[in-house]
Each structure stands twice: as structure tokens, then as C-alpha cells.
Amino acid sequence: MENTLLDIKNLKVWYRTYKGYAKVVDGINLFVNKGEKVGLVGESGCGKTTTMKTVLRVLDSKVATVPEGEILFKNRDILKMKYNELQQVRKQSISMISQEPTAALNPVFTVGSQIMDIIRYSEQYKDYSKSEMLSLAVKTIKDVLIPDPERILNSYPHQLSGGMKQRICIAMALVTPRELLIADEPGTALDVTVQDQIHKLLKALVEEKKMSLIMITHSLGVARELSDRIYVMYAGNIVEVAQTKELFKNPLHPYTLGLMECVPRLYGGGISEGIYGYIPDYINPPAGCRFYPRCPSAMEICEKEKPPTVSVSEDHKVACFKYH
Amino acid sequence: MNTEILKVKNLKTYFAINKSSGKKQYVRAVDGVSFSIKEGEIMGLVGESGSGKSTIAYTIMGMYRPTEGEIIFNFNGKSIVTKSNKRSLEFKKNVQIVFQDPGSSLNPYHDVRQILSLPLRVHKIVPKDKIEEKIAEILEMVELPASFMYKTPTSIGGGEKQLVSIARALCSNPKFIILDEPTSSLDVSIQAKIINMLLKIHREQKLTYLFITHDLSLMRNISTKVAIMYLGKICEIAPTEIFYKSPLHPYTQMLLSSIPVISEEEEALKPKKVVSTGEIPSPVNVPKGCSFHTRCIQCMDICRTEDPVIHQVSEDHFVRCHLYKS
Known part of the structure; x- marks a missing residue:
């Protein structure tokens, strides 16, 4: 277990609503090794982002509660950390790229001052002078393949295009050395050609810096391109994990x-029927397997019992009674 | 079967900006687009955001006044020319649109029954006392239960909302439907469901679709003809089979090579050695010459100065690129 960077054990996250608790994340297990790129795939509303926000503890504690579970980052439980320790992790160890670059950048400060803030508050460059910090910022902007970095540093987010803004967000996430990068659908808001560029850039940078990456996405194609191992998530459960x-x-x-049948293929052949039904209600989720009401091969036991995760081969685990 | 239902000739839609500063500038959102759609076809109009594909849809619908050009509809041998925003009731009955975002295109204060009864009343499809019956019938067509009538858009999911918008478009028994990215905000499993429904209705009602999207792999599976747009102009237009077998325009190749796919077979179909670079420039400052030359890997000297015209490379295959000048 020396090699494990992040280890999430039986994590549950509930949201308070006026109807009762919405049990969004329902006991997931997930680990990331050092230098590994992990994909987390699932449809919208399945709890991917909730899980990752819990890792950084950025969810509003008035709304979200964690009734059970552990998030071990380098063998220390993030959920039990004191505020100062947590800030240390946020400053120096884990960074996150959000889905919407426009919302992630502050519109009233220049890109440069926002990047400089990160360098200053990371506390890893205490003995750097201002000009040294600036040259570090310029270097980072060059790393994300933006021409004319000096001009970019002096511009405001609204002066940049969507792809540029996402590049800036990547630069901000990578400007100081970190061990884990959580990328929450970084390409979704962008055009396909730009998305392709961003993904290739992200992959190259993460590999170069030997960081670990958690790639949250709803697209199997994106996960296939960017990750070594993929977790498939459905309604707050990890249903399958494999290389x-x-x-x-x-x-x-x-x-x-x-899910794989639903993806339109480039060689044609029509579109499949889709998956019957919709994602379940989290306040009163199905008692047994949460996929049971939509499952084409459901059995009697699926309605009553939650399927345990079984290993079918060394790295391939699946939570389904079919493989019991 | 082979009559042309819609013919668009040299359509231009410009928007004036900076009016107050005295320097009048134009955004050339659609700049000289010509195409035709035959009855029963599903034409895919593909492009990145800002390429003008939605502007074409809205201009055809009469929501924008075309700066230049003609839009000719042909229903049962009768042609309707849409001029500015005076559209006849007959036109409105025959041409319908489904918008991208069902959340903002359905009135949240009306229930589904009110939303669907408006087109039925306006076009006098059924007598007043039979409206509810007809609504139930239309809801059944999109596989929603009749009890949906009493729900409001706020209480139903995104996929269901989009089904209601499709039902609304079907109310007036149209012949031509414009689908403006109907599934781009939905998950793949729901997308598959809605696309299947649209294809079923297309067969049963003998409709013609203009399908606007940015998803080329989706178009591969449903369209009969594909047109690629870049900065207000069509780059390449061809029947689906030919289009995917031999994509010619460098921009088409770039688009195809950037699709994330999920199998090796598909990977083999993507054009090789094409790396996507750059972003779509602002339509206010369209580059001189060929508008794509700033991102093109096969850019030649002529591309920087001269805007290519559309060339015919085979029977139905047209490309707007200097590389294929005969």
C-alpha cells in the first residue's frame, strides 16, 4: 500500500433536503496510485462531482454530511483533519480543475494576479522575489501552449476565449508542484477540436510532472483516451472498475x-434503444441494487439485496449478482 | 420522394454591431450559404459554436431577417418564400423547431396541457372539445403517459422536457422540423432514447429534418446528408456514406480526428496525422482569404489571399477548398 496516494473507503455523502436526506454517494471505494491516471465515468447526477468535492471538503457543511467513510490521503484521513492541516493539503497537494472555466476565474482580477496569488499562498516559494514569481507564472503559461504570455497575464478573463480560459485554469492547477490533480470534465464546455487539444495538453503535463490524475467525465471516449484505469459510477455506487x-x-x-451501446459509433450502424427509465430518486433509492429498476438482466435477489463487489480478475471488479 | 422541400440560395444574415460608436461593423453570422433538402431526408448541419448553424435555423424559421438570399419551401407543389418576418399561418403550421435547451423554451408557468393546446388551437387541428384527446395521442407518440398533461415543466426531468418540446413541434402536423441540438445537454442513455423516438416519428409521419449538432458520430448514425460549417460558410457537403468514407476538407478531417471514440475500429476510421490546433476566430474579424487558413495544416499561399469557391468533386460531394480545385 506504499504506492497508494488517495484511498477512499466506504464513503457516504448525504444532502439535507426538506423531504429528508438525499443519499447521493452510497458507500464508494476508490483508490489512486502515485502517477496513475484514473477515470471516473458516470451520467449527470450520479455523484461524481460530489465525491471529488468531498475529497477537498469544499461542500457546504450545512447541506452535505458524511455519515460514514474515510478519505485517506497519504494515510491521513482528510475528513478528520483540522482546518490548518486541510489548508496545507489544498495549498500543496491536491488541485482541481472545474467544468466551467468562466465561473472558476474571478472576473475582476487579471489572470496574472490570480496566478500570482496561488504561487504566494502555496508557501512553497517563500524566498522567491516578485520577479522570480512572475517568471514562474510566465513559464507556466508557456507550458499550457499559450503564445504571448506577458499579454495574457495582464488580461482579464472576459478578454480570453473559452479554450484559453480552460488553459489558464490548467496552468493555475499546475503552477506549484502538486501530487494529485482532480479534473472535473475540463472539456465539456468547449468545442470538440478545442476539447481534444485541452485533453492532450492535460495528459502530457500530468505525465511530465509525474502527478496522479482523477478525470471526471460523462464520456467513455474521453475516459478511454486519458486514463489507465476506469471507475464506472451509477447512482452513488461504483458498479465496475477495470484497467x-x-x-x-x-x-x-x-x-x-x-452505456457503451448508447454511444453513437463512428462506423455507423444506428443508435441503440438507450437504457430504460431514469436515474433513481436519492431520497428513497431502491433498497437493493440501485440499477435494478432499469436493469435488463435483473433477478429476484437484486430487488432486496445490495450486490457486493466481486473480483472477476486481478484488477477487474464488478458489483453485480450476475457474477457472483 | 425526390422533390426538394427546402431550397436555400446564397443566404446571408449579418448583425450590425458598434452602432453607437459610429463605425458600423457587421458580424457575418451566415455568409452565402446554399443547400437544398429533399423530402424525407435528415440533413445534419455540423459545426463548432459560433459557426452560424443556429443562425441558419432561426433565419429559416423567420426569427431573423435575412440580409440577402432566398429561402424557398415547397409543400405539395406549392412554394412558400419566407420574406422577412411576415410568415403565413400555413408556413408556421408546416415548419416547426425544437430548441436546444428545453428548460428555457417551455413556459414554466404553464402545464403541459396548456403548452400543447396552444398550437392545436391556433392551427385548428381538432375541434375544441377534442383537444385533450389529441394531446393524449401526441403524448403517446413521444411515449409519455397521458397523465403528463397536468405536470409543469419545472417538475419533470431534462429528457422528459425535451420530449414535451418535441410533442409541441408535432402538434401542428408539420412536414419539416428543425432540430437545434436537441440532445446536446442530455446524457447518452437519454440521448439514445430521444434519437430513436425522433427516427420513429420521422418514418411514421414522413417528415424531413434539419438536424443541427456538433456531434459527428451521432450524425454518422442518423443522417442522410451532412454539411460542415465554419464561420458562416459551408466547407463541405456530401451524402453521409461518402462523407465519412472520404472526408476532404482539412477542417472536416480535424473535426473527425478530435472525436473521442471507444473502440479500436473507430480509431482506425479517424483521419491520421491531423492535429487540432487553434480555436474558431471571432466572426467579427474573419481572417482574410479562406477563413480556415489560420488553423489549416495544408495552408498554401493562395489561401491567405483568396477565398475559395465551392467545387464539385463527385456527384453530390462539394468542397470549398483550394486543394480540390480542378
Whole structure:
């Protein structure tokens, strides 16, 4: 276990609502090794972002509660950390890229001052002079392949295009050395050609800096391109995990299969029927397997009992009674 | 079957900006687009954001006044020319649109019954006392239960909202429907469901679709003809089979190569050695010459100075690029 950077154990996250608790994340187990790129795939509302926001503890504690679970970052539980320790992790160890670059940047400060803030408050460059910090910022902007970095540093976010803004967000996440990068659908708000560039850039930078990456996405194609291992999430549960190649060669869980059939293929052949039904209500989720009401191969036991995760091969785990 | 239902000739839609500063500038959102759609076709109009694909849709619908050009509809041998925003009731009955965001295109204060009864009343599809019956029938067509009638848009999910918008478009028995990215804000499993529904209705009602999207792999599966747009102009237009077998325009190749795919077979279909670079420039300052030359890997000297005209490379395959000048 020396090699494990982040280890989430049986994490549950509930949101308070006026109807009762919405049990959004329902006991997930997930780990990331050092230097590994992990994909977390699922449809909207399945709890991917909630999980990752819990890792950084940025969810509003008045609304979200964690009734159970551990998030071990380098063997220390993030959920039990004191404020100062937590800030240390946020400043120096984990960074996050959000889905919407426009919302992530502050519109009233220049890009340069926002990047400089990160360098200053990371406390890793205490003995740097201002000009040294500035040259570090320029270097980072060059790393994300933006021409004319000096001009960019003096511009405001609204003067930049969507792709540029997302590049700036990546630069901000990578400007100080970190161990883990959480990327929350960084390409979703962008055009396909720009998305492709951003993903390639992200992959190259993460590999160069030997960081670990958690790539949150709803697209199996993106996960296939960017990750070594993929977790498939449905309604707050990890339903399947496998090495990328293995998952696409041999998908097992009915949800993974359904999801793969839904993706329109480049060689044509029409569109599949889709998955029957909709994502369940989190306040009163199905008692057994949460996928049971939509599952084409549901059995009697699925309605009553939650399927445990079983290993089908060394790295391939699936939570389904079919493989019991 | 082979009659042209819509013919667009040299359509231009410009928007004036900076009016107050005295220097009048134009955003050339649509700049000389010509195409035609035959009855029963599903034409895919593909492009990045800012390429003018939605502007074309809105101009055809009469929501924008075209700066230049003609839009000719042909229903049962009768042609309707849409001039500015005076559209006849007959036109409105035959041409319908489904918008991208169902959340903002459905009135949140009306229930589904009110939303669907308006077009039925306006076009006098059924007598007043039969409206509810007809609504139930239309809801059934999009596979929603009749009890949906009493729900409001705020209480239903995104996919269901989009189904209601489709039902609303179907109310007036149209012949031509414009689908403006109907599934781009939805998950793939719901997208598959809605696309199947649209294809089923297309077969049953003998409709013609203009499908606007940015998803080329989706178009591969449903369209009969694909047109690629870049900065207000069509770059390449061809029947689906030919289009995906031999994409010619460098921009088409770039688009195809950037699609994230999920299998090796698909990976093999993507054009090789094409790396996507740059972003779509602002339509206010369109580059001189070919508007794509700033991002093109096969850019030649002529591209910087001269705007290419559209060339015919095979029977139905047209490309606007200097590389294919005969």
C-alpha cells in the first residue's frame, strides 16, 4: 500500500433536503496510485462531482454530511483533519480543475494576479522575489501552449476565449508542484477540436510532472483516451472498475454495457434503444441494487439485496449478482 | 420522394454591431450559404459554436431577417418564400423547431396541457372539445403517459422536457422540423432514447429534418446528408456514406480526428496525422482569404489571399477548398 496516494473507503455523502436526506454517494471505494491516471465515468447526477468535492471538503457543511467513510490521503484521513492541516493539503497537494472555466476565474482580477496569488499562498516559494514569481507564472503559461504570455497575464478573463480560459485554469492547477490533480470534465464546455487539444495538453503535463490524475467525465471516449484505469459510477455506487483496455474489451456490469451501446459509433450502424427509465430518486433509492429498476438482466435477489463487489480478475471488479 | 422541400440560395444574415460608436461593423453570422433538402431526408448541419448553424435555423424559421438570399419551401407543389418576418399561418403550421435547451423554451408557468393546446388551437387541428384527446395521442407518440398533461415543466426531468418540446413541434402536423441540438445537454442513455423516438416519428409521419449538432458520430448514425460549417460558410457537403468514407476538407478531417471514440475500429476510421490546433476566430474579424487558413495544416499561399469557391468533386460531394480545385 506504499504506492497508494488517495484511498477512499466506504464513503457516504448525504444532502439535507426538506423531504429528508438525499443519499447521493452510497458507500464508494476508490483508490489512486502515485502517477496513475484514473477515470471516473458516470451520467449527470450520479455523484461524481460530489465525491471529488468531498475529497477537498469544499461542500457546504450545512447541506452535505458524511455519515460514514474515510478519505485517506497519504494515510491521513482528510475528513478528520483540522482546518490548518486541510489548508496545507489544498495549498500543496491536491488541485482541481472545474467544468466551467468562466465561473472558476474571478472576473475582476487579471489572470496574472490570480496566478500570482496561488504561487504566494502555496508557501512553497517563500524566498522567491516578485520577479522570480512572475517568471514562474510566465513559464507556466508557456507550458499550457499559450503564445504571448506577458499579454495574457495582464488580461482579464472576459478578454480570453473559452479554450484559453480552460488553459489558464490548467496552468493555475499546475503552477506549484502538486501530487494529485482532480479534473472535473475540463472539456465539456468547449468545442470538440478545442476539447481534444485541452485533453492532450492535460495528459502530457500530468505525465511530465509525474502527478496522479482523477478525470471526471460523462464520456467513455474521453475516459478511454486519458486514463489507465476506469471507475464506472451509477447512482452513488461504483458498479465496475477495470484497467481501461480490459473495460472496453470485456465490460461486465449491465449498466456499463448499456452505456457503451448508447454511444453513437463512428462506423455507423444506428443508435441503440438507450437504457430504460431514469436515474433513481436519492431520497428513497431502491433498497437493493440501485440499477435494478432499469436493469435488463435483473433477478429476484437484486430487488432486496445490495450486490457486493466481486473480483472477476486481478484488477477487474464488478458489483453485480450476475457474477457472483 | 425526390422533390426538394427546402431550397436555400446564397443566404446571408449579418448583425450590425458598434452602432453607437459610429463605425458600423457587421458580424457575418451566415455568409452565402446554399443547400437544398429533399423530402424525407435528415440533413445534419455540423459545426463548432459560433459557426452560424443556429443562425441558419432561426433565419429559416423567420426569427431573423435575412440580409440577402432566398429561402424557398415547397409543400405539395406549392412554394412558400419566407420574406422577412411576415410568415403565413400555413408556413408556421408546416415548419416547426425544437430548441436546444428545453428548460428555457417551455413556459414554466404553464402545464403541459396548456403548452400543447396552444398550437392545436391556433392551427385548428381538432375541434375544441377534442383537444385533450389529441394531446393524449401526441403524448403517446413521444411515449409519455397521458397523465403528463397536468405536470409543469419545472417538475419533470431534462429528457422528459425535451420530449414535451418535441410533442409541441408535432402538434401542428408539420412536414419539416428543425432540430437545434436537441440532445446536446442530455446524457447518452437519454440521448439514445430521444434519437430513436425522433427516427420513429420521422418514418411514421414522413417528415424531413434539419438536424443541427456538433456531434459527428451521432450524425454518422442518423443522417442522410451532412454539411460542415465554419464561420458562416459551408466547407463541405456530401451524402453521409461518402462523407465519412472520404472526408476532404482539412477542417472536416480535424473535426473527425478530435472525436473521442471507444473502440479500436473507430480509431482506425479517424483521419491520421491531423492535429487540432487553434480555436474558431471571432466572426467579427474573419481572417482574410479562406477563413480556415489560420488553423489549416495544408495552408498554401493562395489561401491567405483568396477565398475559395465551392467545387464539385463527385456527384453530390462539394468542397470549398483550394486543394480540390480542378
